Amino acid sequence: xxxxxxxxxxxxxxxxxxxxxxxxxxxxxxxxxxxxxxxxxxxxxxxxxxxxxxxxxxxxxxxxxxxxxxxxxxxxxxxxxxxxxxxxxxxxxxxxxxxxxxxxxxxxxxxx
Numbered sequence: 001x002x003x004x005x006x007x008x009x010x011x012x013x014x015x016x017x018x019x020x021x022x023x024x025x026x027x028x029x030x031x032x033x034x035x036x037x038x039x040x041x042x043x044x045x046x047x048x049x050x051x052x053x054x055x056x057x058x059x060x061x062x063x064x065x066x067x068x069x070x071x072x073x074x075x076x077x078x079x080x081x082x083x084x085x086x087x088x089x090x091x092x093x094x095x096x097x098x099x100x101x102x103x104x105x106x107x108x109x110x111x112x
Contacts, residue, residue, distance in 0.1 A: 003029035003042040007086065011040060011047075014093040018100060027070060032100075039103035040096055043070075047081040049095050052102045 008030050015021050015032070022033045029043035041048035048068060051059040053076050059065055064085035068078035086092045 002044065004045040007045060007047065007092075008042050010086075010089060010092055011042065011096055014089070014096040015100070021100075032096075034100055034104050036109050037103045037106060039099040043080075045083050047086055047092070047095060049079050049081050049099050050077060050103055051079055051098060053077040055098075055102075 011032060018034075020034055022036075024031050024033060024038075026038070027041060027043055027048070029041055029048070031038045031041040031048075033039065039050050048070075049059065056077050056079070059079045060067070062081075062085065064082040065079050066082070067074040068080050069075065081095055086095070
């Protein structure tokens with residue numbers, strides 16, 4: 001499965017001033033990580049957004065946002081954001097900042 005190169009570049013631009021961001025090919029697309037934890041990804045032309053379980057329902061109330069069911073089961077705290085919701089850079093930037101802020105607040109990953 002390919003991913004939208006233009007959307008990936010727009011995410012990079014939204015994160016230009018943020019240190020510690022890495023990229024990894026995952027889920028047939030591209031994932032963006034902070035401190036080794038995924039916060040957004042691009043799958044085809046859709047944004048995978050890790051919004052957190054506390055704000056999952058808030059995210060689903062936004063037009064063109066739906067449950068992330070990559071495995072066939074909804075993933076609590078993750079949503080898909082469809083292209084119409086990402087048409088403007090400020091909207092994409094909002095999602096990216098929401099997700100990176102949430103994930104950066106999580107405890108460090110355990111090494112094991």
